[in-house]
Amino acid sequence: MGEETRDRIVTATYRALCEHGYAALTIQDIADECDCSTALVHYHYDTKEDLLVALLEDLLDRFEERVAACEGPPRDRLVSLVELLLFGDDRTTDAPSGFSAALLELRAQARHNDAFRAQLAENDALVHATVTGVLEQGIESGDFRPVDAERTAEHLLAAVRGARTRWVTLEADAAPEAVYRALVEDVIDGWLVDR
Amino acid sequence: MGEETRDRIVTATYRALCEHGYAALTIQDIADECDCSTALVHYHYDTKEDLLVALLEDLLDRFEERVAACEGPPRDRLVSLVELLLFGDDRTTDAPSGFSAALLELRAQARHNDAFRAQLAENDALVHATVTGVLEQGIESGDFRPVDAERTAEHLLAAVRGARTRWVTLEADAAPEAVYRALVEDVIDGWLVDR
Numbered sequence A, B: 001m002g003e004e005t006r007d008r009i010v011t012a013t014y015r016a017l018c019e020h021g022y023a024a025l026t027i028q029d030i031a032d033e034c035d036c037s038t039a040l041v042h043y044h045y046d047t048k049e050d051l052l053v054a055l056l057e058d059l060l061d062r063f064e065e066r067v068a069a070c071e072g073p074p075r076d077r078l079v080s081l082v083e084l085l086l087f088g089d090d091r092t093t094d095a096p097s098g099f100s101a102a103l104l105e106l107r108a109q110a111r112h113n114d115a116f117r118a119q120l121a122e123n124d125a126l127v128h129a130t131v132t133g134v135l136e137q138g139i140e141s142g143d144f145r146p147v148d149a150e151r152t153a154e155h156l157l158a159a160v161r162g163a164r165t166r167w168v169t170l171e172a173d174a175a176p177e178a179v180y181r182a183l184v185e186d187v188i189d190g191w192l193v194d195r
Helices: A002-020 A027-034 A038-044 A048-069 A074-087 A098-110 A114-140 A149-170 A174-192 B002-020 B027-034 B038-044 B048-069 B074-087 B098-110 B114-141 B149-170 B174-192
Strands: none
Touching: A002 A027, A002 A038, A002 A048, A002 A098, A027 A038, A048 A074, A048 A114, A074 A114, A074 A149, A074 A174, A098 A114, A098 A149, A098 B098, A098 B149, A114 A149, A114 B149, A149 A174, A149 B098, A149 B114, A149 B149, A149 B174, A174 B149, A174 B174, B002 B027, B002 B038, B002 B048, B002 B098, B027 B038, B048 B074, B048 B114, B074 B114, B074 B149, B074 B174, B098 B114, B098 B149, B114 B149, B149 B174
């Protein structure tokens, strides 16, 4: 029962964050989305910060579930990962959701907030390890050329992160699609795939 | 005389921003750095926002000066540009300056602030045009393979932006160096340079 309530509160936090952004977000906004009292929210989570860390953990769980669902040869799994990280759930929409913008706000705060920095570092580390792992498997199977997997993962993920930032902050709609095509056609199929 | 005072105020804004970050920055902080009164600051710039837009314009001027100083064949000019954009003045330091973090705060605000968005879009557009221009010259001279210059510029700049974000927010010291080597060795010298 407690678990279910916590899930409801985290889902409400996600929706409230999409709508209000991080800076303006209040516990009242979350309670409103959750259709519950602020007392119930506070019973489960002491602070707004705790709630946002819980949301980042939830995001990581969802990422792991989706990664587990990526199938096929290494090249296809790598392309699916790039697509998932670049577009998230926004691929079919014209604009990124407010959530992407809120996430950037959290990143900008991370320098001054230990809890955000620790959780974002954990999320990033898992994403990096996942991409590095797919690269290593593909090198071992001979699908990829014997590149430096760690460095190539840094490169791919930096490009994904940069394209999302440009999309979210400047509404540069063309950025993610251009970077997606560059990463797939020029990097992955261009020099990474061994053929 | 007015021009000189404005320059002094913009330089003071830069230093105050490095120290305090954007959210906490006050006109008093800027006046303190400038060794002048808040009245003088307000005489030249109505709001904190105006000052930050002036600072972004100043940054763009400096970028143009530095680009003009980049010499040599297209490959070397492209590498110099990547280095300049990735490390700025922080190459020799262990940590990025507070200014990089403040710039990320401004980007995160751009969604809600028309003046920041317009100026950041102008800065980004000039940087993109510069990189695209060097690529086009190199393609014309036969130094680069005939790639899609626009898309390759998006790719390089997204990777630079993403690496800086990771460095600034999570103190991931290795990120810019790994991405620098990936962009130079794998992208530029790997498949972009025609040999």
